[in-house]
Amino acid sequence: MTLPALPPLREVIARHGLAASKALGQNFLLDEQLLGRIAAIPGDLRGCDVLEIGPGPGGLTRALLRAGARVTAIEMDRRCLPALAELDEAFPGQLSVIEGDALKVDHGLSGPFHIVANLPYNAGTALFTRWLGGEHWPPPWASLTLMFQQEVAERIVAAPGSDAYGRLAVLAQWRSAAKIAMKVHRSAFTPPPKVMSAVVHVTPTAMPEGVSARMLERVTEAAFGQRRKMLRQSLKGLPGALEALEALGIDASRRAETLTIDEFTGLARLLSQR
Numbered sequence: 001m002t003l004p005a006l007p008p009l010r011e012v013i014a015r016h017g018l019a020a021s022k023a024l025g026q027n028f029l030l031d032e033q034l035l036g037r038i039a040a041i042p043g044d045l046r047g048c049d050v051l052e053i054g055p056g057p058g059g060l061t062r063a064l065l066r067a068g069a070r071v072t073a074i075e076m077d078r079r080c081l082p083a084l085a086e087l088d089e090a091f092p093g094q095l096s097v098i099e100g101d102a103l104k105v106d107h108g109l110s111g112p113f114h115i116v117a118n119l120p121y122n123a124g125t126a127l128f129t130r131w132l133g134g135e136h137w138p139p140p141w142a143s144l145t146l147m148f149q150q151e152v153a154e155r156i157v158a159a160p161g162s163d164a165y166g167r168l169a170v171l172a173q174w175r176s177a178a179k180i181a182m183k184v185h186r187s188a189f190t191p192p193p194k195v196m197s198a199v200v201h202v203t204p205t206a207m208p209e210g211v212s213a214r215m216l217e218r219v220t221e222a223a224f225g226q227r228r229k230m231l232r233q234s235l236k237g238l239p240g241a242l243e244a245l246e247a248l249g250i251d252a253s254r255r256a257e258t259l260t261i262d263e264f265t266g267l268a269r270l271l272s273q274r
Helices: 009-016 032-040 060-068 078-090 126-132 151-155 167-173 213-225 242-248 261-274
Strands: 049-053 068-073 095-099 115-116 141-147 176-184 197-204
Touching: 009 078, 032 060, 032 115, 032 176, 049 060, 060 078, 060 115, 060 151, 060 197, 068 078, 068 115, 078 095, 078 176, 126 141, 126 151, 126 167, 141 151, 151 167, 151 176, 151 197, 167 176, 242 261
Parallel strands: 049 068, 049 115, 068 095, 115 141
Antiparallel strands: 141 197, 176 197
């Protein structure tokens, strides 16, 4: 298949006056080789549905379209819509653009689909935890390939006992496999952010039986809400939690960051039953 010739991204940005908006947390990636590598992380996307959040001028979008994906892109910055319309013309039938806030609009995809995005920094964690939530599993998405600040990425893949280990790691790993697929230097962005970035790749795994996702969220929220305190203190406001710790043989003098994910799911399972 012959791919359409596209103008350089810098030319597109200049022509449409698309200076990155600080208020929207925008930082544009312009290196097309790097964008192609990100689009390849989920695997072969030919004929696959992909949801992209915050495409901006369409750098990652064009990489996904070149990979043969059908892309649904949600963009709240209407300045970017004409640039995305040009991609729609270049790849007829492959791109659907929805104007709006990804936290509020319905993307219309029923699954399976991949989510690939250079997430706006100010909405990334909220979107991520939403995609990880819910009682129904496996989810409609087949994989998540998401750009985060490196510090956030390290929190997602952190192991128990490490400084980065917390609620985000438990929610990401209790029924999914998460890894850092690529680190991205701040100089790759326009404008360069103050911090380094990393791409996290997440795929669903089997959900432990008898565990309510909402209960696990409540347990981790309470435990890590006061992470420097012993569990007997941080969990005392959660009905039945201290009795559950005793029943499971978990020392109530331990702190949240020392509990394994299996221990957290065991605690949530017992509280779900009660």
